[in-house]
Amino acid sequence: CTMSVVGGEALAQHIDTWASGGKEKTADLVREYAAAPAPAAGAHPLKALLLELVYAVLKGKLDAGKLCDTLANATMVPEEVRPRVQSDLADIFWLVGLQLEADEERSKKEKKPLVLLIKELLREKVLLPDLLKTRLEPEMLQETELITDHAQFNKQQVRMNTRTLYTQQKYNLFREESEGYSKLITELSELPAANGKETSTRGCKQASEVITNVQSLIGYFDLEPNRVLDLVLEAVEAVPSRVRHSKLLSLFNPKYIPHVLGFKLNSYFSAKEPTPPSLCTLCAVLLQHKVMALEQLLPHLTPSVAELAAAAETRRSAMLAQAKKVGVVSLADTAPLEPAE
DSSP, rough: OOOOTTTHHHHHHHHHTTGGGGGHHHHHHHHHHHSSSSSSOOOOOOHHHHHHHHHHHTTTSSSSHHHHHHHHHHTTSOOTTTTHHHHHHHHHHHHHHHHHHHHHHHHHHHHHHHHHHHHHHHHHHHHHHHHHHHHHHHHHHHHSSSOOOOHHHHHHHHHHHHHHHOOOOOOOOOSSOHHHEEEHHHHHHTTTTSSSOOSSSSOOOOOHHHHHHHHHHHHHHHHHHHHHHHHHHHHHHHHHGGGGHHHTTSSSSSGGGHHHHHHHHHHHHHTTTOOOOHHHHHHHHHHHTTTSSSHHGGGGGSOOOHHHHHHHHHHHHHHHHHTTTOOOOOGSSSOOOOOOO
16 A cells, blocks of 8 residues: 655656756655644655655665665755654654565565665664664564564563563562651641641641652652552541542552552451441542442452341341241140149
């Protein structure tokens, strides 16, 4: 598939008359299309123009060196449009590479000119190696000598993605600085109540001030997120109206909040101690403000839903059995008649 470019016939004439003014006219089109806004649909005019020029090189209608000289000329292609040209060329080479992979017959004719064109653009510094490494397929990178082994490159890429996306950072709690947490607790105590009640020792009226300071402390001292969330929940537990400051709780992943609350609840269940009313109030206000759903909290409550259902069924059976006995007279329970004298 090809992209149509505005003035395609004119571009063909420019290519045919490259040495006698066609080069300058093509450069004018590059500058004009680079300044054009992106269309609502379809390819950008600059990308379509560059694609046609690349096709012309692959089909032998335009010499690769001449195109490289034009694109490398700072007068014809100014510095302000060069990043756009580089990005579009990288996308085009990726697209053409996929097209050649799908068409073996075409690949035999155009693969070599494509590789030579990319190498020439790299040599003239029209393209940047780092940019191509993020766009082109590993096989094409190897053919253009940007990498030595595409299989090894794939392995390194998989390792890097795994390290970036899936490796969890472990916190050594024994080596953490307590200063960060002491400052965090002090800052959370300054969080104003939403009902206007004075809770700040320094007269803080805006929750945004405290939230900004909390973010700074987390980043500066590299505080462990779950422990910070636990302290934030304790601050809300102390003054439930603070839950209205939704931006504070939005700093954390909402799916972790029920687990932290569940840990608190289970600690009381395990110790066979009564759950503090303040903790129950905290759960209630979080549910009321839709910070979490009831279904997320139920697995952490005791007794479980299954145990409650079993107890309800047992009670129901007992009540039915008792109801069936109403109005039934048992003769065995009647006292025997005394004999007449």
